[in-house]
Amino acid sequence: MDIIVIGCGASGIAALRRLHDAGLKVLGLEAADRIGGRICTVEYGDCYLDLGAAWCHGEKDNVVFEMANPLNLLARTKPDHKYYLLSNGDSISTETxxxxxxxxxxxxxxxxxxxxxxxxxxxxxxxxxxxxxxxxxxxxxxxxxxxxxxxxxxxxxxxxxxxxxxxxxxWWVCEGDFFLNWKGKGYTTFLDLLLNKYPDASKELPIPIHLNKEVENIKWCTSKPDLQRGNPLVQIKCKDGSLYAAKSVIITVSIGVLKERYSQLFSPELPVEKINSINNLDCCILDKIYIEFTKPWWPKFPSKFNILWRDEDKAKFTRQERWITEIFGFNTVEYHPNLLLAWTSGEGAIEMEKVDEEQVKAGVKKLMQVLFRKEFQLNPVKSILRTQWASNPLVRGCYSYRSVKTEENGASAIILSEPLCHGNGFPVVCFAGEATSHHRHNAVHGAIEAGFREADRLIEKFKQTK
CATH class of the missing domain: 1.10.10 (Arc Repressor Mutant, subunit A)
Structure with a gap:
C-alpha cells in the first residue's frame, strides 16, 4: 500500500480521490459506520436534513462552488425576513x-x-x-x-x-453568496461528486474505504526509508485488532479528536511544536435542533428569529433548563416548509447534549410558548432532531478557530499542517482536515483544499522516488 488516509470526511475523501486519480495505491480507514464526518445528511420523513455542514459558503476561490456549480447542484437562498425578539416575547423593530x-x-x-x-x-x-x-x-x-x-x-x-x-x-472569506444550498438533497451530494458517483449514488465506490476502523495507534518509522524495495514506513493498528501498513499516512481527524488522543495515537510521540498547536488551536461547539410542526405558523418564508435574552427571563428557567437560555435563534429550512431550525453553541450546546431527547422537545416547546405566543399562533410540535457533536467521540466539536490562547502560545494551522518527514524530506505522516487549512478553516472548502494539498505533496514525492 502506498498511502492510507485516516478519516473519511470531506478532507479525507478529497485526498483519496486525488491520490487514486494519480495512480497510487490508497486505502481509507473510517472509524464511523459511514463516510462524511461533519458532512452528515440524513433522511427525515420524506426529506433530507444536514446535521453538520449545510451550505456552500461563498463562490470566489471556493473549490466546492467551482466543482458543484457547473453541474447545477447549488441554489441561491432568498433573503430572510428577520425578527428580533426579546426573551419575554416582545419584539424590537427589524430596523433597530x-x-x-x-x-x-x-x-x-x-x-x-x-x-x-x-x-x-x-x-x-x-x-x-x-x-x-x-x-x-x-x-x-x-x-x-x-x-x-x-x-x-x-x-x-x-x-x-x-x-x-x-x-x-x-481567515479568508470567499466572496459571493454565503448560503448556497443543495436543493434539498443535502451536502452528501458533494461527497458523491468527490467519489465520482454523481449522478448515480448507487455506483460502487471506486476507492477502497474500510468502515468501523477506529485507529488505536500509528507507528511511524524514523529510520532512512527504502521506498524502492517497498518497505512500509507506517504501521497502523485499529481497535478491532486489524493491522495495516503503508509508505505514508494522511491524518484528517478533527482537532477535537487530536486533542483527546494524540498522546496515545502516535509512536513515537509528536514533536513539541506540533503538540503545542494541537493543544492551543480550539474547537467550536455548535449544535442544531430541527423542530417539525404539524404545519407552518410563521407568516413569511424564509424567516429568521433572533433571540435577545434578558437576565430576568433567564431566571425563570430552572438550573436543569439553563441550556434553553443559550438558544440564540431559529430559522426556516429550505425545501422543508414545516421545519424550524434552532441554534445553540458553547456551554449551552454541551449541556443540551446531556439532556434526553424528550426533555429537549419539552424545553423547546416551553421556550416557544414564551417567545412566540404574543405575536404568532403556534401549531403543535410534531418531533425534533438534535445534533450532539461535542459528545460524539469521533468528532468532539464542529470546527476549529483561533482563540486568544492560540495567539499567546504561538499555535497555528501552518504548524499543524507540516508533515513528519525522514531526513531526506520524504513525508511519512501528513496532516489534513479543516483545522490545518491556513486561511479557510471552519469550512468544507477549507477541508477539501487541505486534502488536495497533502495529496499533491505526496504525489510529487512519490514521483521523485521512481
Whole structure:
C-alpha cells in the first residue's frame, strides 16, 4: 500500500480521490459506520436534513462552488425576513435590530487585527462609547450577548478561549453568496461528486474505504526509508485488532479528536511544536435542533428569529433548563416548509447534549410558548432532531478557530499542517482536515483544499522516488 488516509470526511475523501486519480495505491480507514464526518445528511420523513455542514459558503476561490456549480447542484437562498425578539416575547423593530448589527460589524471591521484581545472583549468595549448603544443599556447587553452567540465567539467562561481579533485576519472569506444550498438533497451530494458517483449514488465506490476502523495507534518509522524495495514506513493498528501498513499516512481527524488522543495515537510521540498547536488551536461547539410542526405558523418564508435574552427571563428557567437560555435563534429550512431550525453553541450546546431527547422537545416547546405566543399562533410540535457533536467521540466539536490562547502560545494551522518527514524530506505522516487549512478553516472548502494539498505533496514525492 502506498498511502492510507485516516478519516473519511470531506478532507479525507478529497485526498483519496486525488491520490487514486494519480495512480497510487490508497486505502481509507473510517472509524464511523459511514463516510462524511461533519458532512452528515440524513433522511427525515420524506426529506433530507444536514446535521453538520449545510451550505456552500461563498463562490470566489471556493473549490466546492467551482466543482458543484457547473453541474447545477447549488441554489441561491432568498433573503430572510428577520425578527428580533426579546426573551419575554416582545419584539424590537427589524430596523433597530439591523442598525445595531451593522454597528457592531462596523466596529469589528475597523479593529486592529494585531490586537491581543478577543473579539468579544473588543465589541463590549466599543459598545460602551458607541452612541447607537447608549439609548438602552439593557438592550445593549442583550444584543451583544446575541451577537457573541450568533458568531460563536466563545470565551464566556474563559476569556482566553474567545475568538481572537488576529484570527479574523488569518481567515479568508470567499466572496459571493454565503448560503448556497443543495436543493434539498443535502451536502452528501458533494461527497458523491468527490467519489465520482454523481449522478448515480448507487455506483460502487471506486476507492477502497474500510468502515468501523477506529485507529488505536500509528507507528511511524524514523529510520532512512527504502521506498524502492517497498518497505512500509507506517504501521497502523485499529481497535478491532486489524493491522495495516503503508509508505505514508494522511491524518484528517478533527482537532477535537487530536486533542483527546494524540498522546496515545502516535509512536513515537509528536514533536513539541506540533503538540503545542494541537493543544492551543480550539474547537467550536455548535449544535442544531430541527423542530417539525404539524404545519407552518410563521407568516413569511424564509424567516429568521433572533433571540435577545434578558437576565430576568433567564431566571425563570430552572438550573436543569439553563441550556434553553443559550438558544440564540431559529430559522426556516429550505425545501422543508414545516421545519424550524434552532441554534445553540458553547456551554449551552454541551449541556443540551446531556439532556434526553424528550426533555429537549419539552424545553423547546416551553421556550416557544414564551417567545412566540404574543405575536404568532403556534401549531403543535410534531418531533425534533438534535445534533450532539461535542459528545460524539469521533468528532468532539464542529470546527476549529483561533482563540486568544492560540495567539499567546504561538499555535497555528501552518504548524499543524507540516508533515513528519525522514531526513531526506520524504513525508511519512501528513496532516489534513479543516483545522490545518491556513486561511479557510471552519469550512468544507477549507477541508477539501487541505486534502488536495497533502495529496499533491505526496504525489510529487512519490514521483521523485521512481
Amino acid at each position: 435590530g439591523e442598525k445595531l448589527l451593522q454597528t457592531l460589524d462596523e466596529e469589528v471591521g475597523k479593529a486592529d487585527k494585531n490586537n491581543s484581545k478577543s473579539i468579544s472583549d473588543y465589541v463590549r468595549n466599543a459598545a460602551k462609547t458607541n452612541p447607537t448603544f447608549q439609548k438602552d443599556p439593557k438592550l445593549k447587553q442583550s444584543f451583544i450577548e446575541w451577537y457573541e452567540k450568533n458568531n460563536h465567539l466563545g470565551g464566556q467562561s474563559d476569556p482566553k478561549m474567545g475568538k481572537s481579533l488576529k484570527g479574523l485576519e488569518e
